[in-house]
Amino acid sequence: MSANQGTRAYDAVIVGAGHNGLVAAAYLARAGRSVLVLERLGHTGGAAVSSRPFAGVEARLSRYSYLVSLLPPKIVADLGLDFRLRSRTISSYTPVERAGRPTGLLVGGGEERTRAAFARLTGGEREYAAWQRFYGMTGRVAERVFPTLTEPLPSRDELRRRVDDETAWRTLFEEPVGAAVEEHFEDDLVRGVVLTDALIGTFADAHDPSLAQNRCFLYHVIGGGTGAWDVPVGGMGALTDALAAAARTAGAEIVTGHEAVRIDGDADGAEVTYRTADGEGVVAARHVLVNASPHELAVLTGAAAPEPAEGAQLKVNMLLTRLPRLRDPDVDPREAFAGTFHIAEGYGQLATAHAQAAAGRLPAAPPSEIYCHSLTDPTILGPELAGRGYQTLTLFGLHTPARLFDHDNDAVREELLESTLAQLDAHLAEPLADCLATDADGRPCIEAKTPLDLERDLRLPGGNIFHRALSWPYSQPGTGRWGVETAHPRVLLCGAGAVRGGGVSGVPGHNAAMAVLEHDRNHQD
Ligand SMILES: Cc1cc2nc3c(=O)[nH]c(=O)nc-3n(C[C@H](O)[C@H](O)[C@H](O)COP(=O)(O)OP(=O)(O)OC[C@H]3O[C@@H](n4cnc5c(N)ncnc54)[C@H](O)[C@@H]3O)c2cc1C
Numbered sequence: 001m002s003a004n005q006g007t008r009a010y011d012a013v014i015v016g017a018g019h020n021g022l023v024a025a026a027y028l029a030r031a032g033r034s035v036l037v038l039e040r041l042g043h044t045g046g047a048a049v050s051s052r053p054f055a056g057v058e059a060r061l062s063r064y065s066y067l068v069s070l071l072p073p074k075i076v077a078d079l080g081l082d083f084r085l086r087s088r089t090i091s092s093y094t095p096v097e098r099a100g101r102p103t104g105l106l107v108g109g110g111e112e113r114t115r116a117a118f119a120r121l122t123g124g125e126r127e128y129a130a131w132q133r134f135y136g137m138t139g140r141v142a143e144r145v146f147p148t149l150t151e152p153l154p155s156r157d158e159l160r161r162r163v164d165d166e167t168a169w170r171t172l173f174e175e176p177v178g179a180a181v182e183e184h185f186e187d188d189l190v191r192g193v194v195l196t197d198a199l200i201g202t203f204a205d206a207h208d209p210s211l212a213q214n215r216c217f218l219y220h221v222i223g224g225g226t227g228a229w230d231v232p233v234g235g236m237g238a239l240t241d242a243l244a245a246a247a248r249t250a251g252a253e254i255v256t257g258h259e260a261v262r263i264d265g266d267a268d269g270a271e272v273t274y275r276t277a278d279g280e281g282v283v284a285a286r287h288v289l290v291n292a293s294p295h296e297l298a299v300l301t302g303a304a305a306p307e308p309a310e311g312a313q314l315k316v317n318m319l320l321t322r323l324p325r326l327r328d329p330d331v332d333p334r335e336a337f338a339g340t341f342h343i344a345e346g347y348g349q350l351a352t353a354h355a356q357a358a359a360g361r362l363p364a365a366p367p368s369e370i371y372c373h374s375l376t377d378p379t380i381l382g383p384e385l386a387g388r389g390y391q392t393l394t395l396f397g398l399h400t401p402a403r404l405f406d407h408d409n410d411a412v413r414e415e416l417l418e419s420t421l422a423q424l425d426a427h428l429a430e431p432l433a434d435c436l437a438t439d440a441d442g443r444p445c446i447e448a449k450t451p452l453d454l455e456r457d458l459r460l461p462g463g464n465i466f467h468r469a470l471s472w473p474y475s476q477p478g479t480g481r482w483g484v485e486t487a488h489p490r491v492l493l494c495g496a497g498a499v500r501g502g503g504v505s506g507v508p509g510h511n512a513a514m515a516v517l518e519h520d521r522n523h524q525d
Pocket residue numbers: 015016017018019020021038039040041044045046047048063064065066067068069070258259260261291292293296315454458459465466467494495496497502503504505
């Protein structure tokens with residue numbers, strides 16, 4: 001599309017300054033392209049931000065996303081990002097009551113300790129041996145699949161050959177993951193801990209024939225070629241800030257408070273109409289990259305919007321004056337909270353919660369997991385709070401689909417928050433409420449976000465944290481060479497809704513930039 005006289009023109013206009021939009025901007029600007037990024041909010045980062053949600057309190061929380069696994073080190077190196085991850089000393093802790101006594105499973109702290117922890121819970125060696133076999137298998141798949149994410153999409157057969165293990169392929173790509181969990185593990189708690197990776201932001205049962213849970217599981221075990229989930233130093237906003245700096249240094253313009261409202265494309269380029277507080281404007285581009293969701297893309301191009309695959313999670317951010325004591329006498333809270341602390345996530349509990357939510361009710365015992373990031377990265381607290389022993393706490397709840405909040409978001413949020421925290425309190429020797437800090441106005445430092453809140457704040461369709469259901473990491477009819485192509489030749493997706501999108505990875509941003517550069521090389525226009 002040739003630009004009208006007076007219309008500013010760029011090689012690439014990017015709609016959205018989420019971390020993926022910024023990755024695309026940085027790659028393209030470094031390759032010498034002129035780039036404009038339009039962001040509707042007053043700040044960059046989308047769901048990857050650090051913010052101070054509590055009035056007058058020096059705690060920078062990863063307000064939405066919080067752990068990193070899927071970001072290829074290649075992107076950090078290519079863009080010269082000043083960004084560090086820190087690994088957690090403990091992988092997970094799951095409290096449970098057995099024979100009327102509080103106990104639990106602590107995974108991490110070395111092989112011998114983990115083996116002993118399994119033996120303490122299950123009374124034998126079997127479950128830990130199964131754990132090692134199972135995660136040995138996912139580790140081998142991770143090594144082979146993760147490097148493909150930043151290459152052109154392999155076909156299903158190519159990826160299968162690359163995995164080169166028919167049992168692993170069947171387990172992860174073909175049969176509902178519940179079958180493998182039940183085949184490998186006997187203990188209900190151990191089964192639940194394994195299954196949770198299949199249910200993060202994904203409303204599905206272990207045996208769902210759609211295999212949505214398998215795709216979610218796959219993305220949770222392949223990151224970095226190991227499946228480890230690390231804490232971003234400085235919170236998730238540190239990544240966004242490093243990306244924005246890299247893009248700007250390379251010459252990209254990034255403007256906030258600019259909402260794209262229309263995209264008109266043809267075979268040569270596209271025009272983007274945007275709105276600011278001062279009115280409307282138009283920019284032209286040889287390529288438009290959309291970091292917003294596929295739903296938003298449809299609205300912008302005037303196409304029929306796909307039905308959103310609703311989100312199903314509760315996100316709670318808290319600040320504590322101290323970590324609560326546990327009922328389990330054998331575990332130090334500083335270890336229990338350092339990893340992923342699972343609550344009401346036994347295998348049977350997860351199935352019941354899903355069934356209740358699918359029948360239109362809030363789960364009676366809502367499953368969730370909590371994390372204390374300040375144990376791994378104290379820099380997110382101001383020196384005064386850190387000195388007084390304050391800690392952050394993040395909770396991610398499962399199996400509460402957006403539809404459950406439709407009739408009264410505020411009331412359902414309150415009810416769910418109360419019942420979720422009651423599940424945690426059942427494992428504590430003192431109520432969590434006694435440990436909550438207060439803000440400058442005397443209010444407890446706690447905020448909760450439902451799927452409807454996320455839809456309103458971040459424009460995540462249906463509150464889906466991945467923009468839409470996760471895709472298999474191989475080509476399918478209509479997916480294009482890089483998984484970012486759309487019905488418009490000069491409009492690409494560069495956000496979580498692309499094939500191999502979802503999560504804090506930068507992968508769709510990288511792949512959309514590669515598609516543009518490859519197109520330019522092939523066409524020299
Ligand atoms: C509560 C929560 C917890 C999560 N936890 C994790 C985690 O721990 N680890 C992990 O890997 N992933 C996690 N995720 C998922 C991950 O955060 C997202 O998949 C990822 O951030 C998506 O990045 P993105 O850049 O593609 O899109 P987004 O972050 O959604 O950014 C899109 C940007 O586009 C902007 N935009 C939208 N429409 C327009 C428009 N019309 N004009 C201009 N701008 C527009 C938006 O304002 C936004 O800034 C979590 C997500 C949520 C919500």
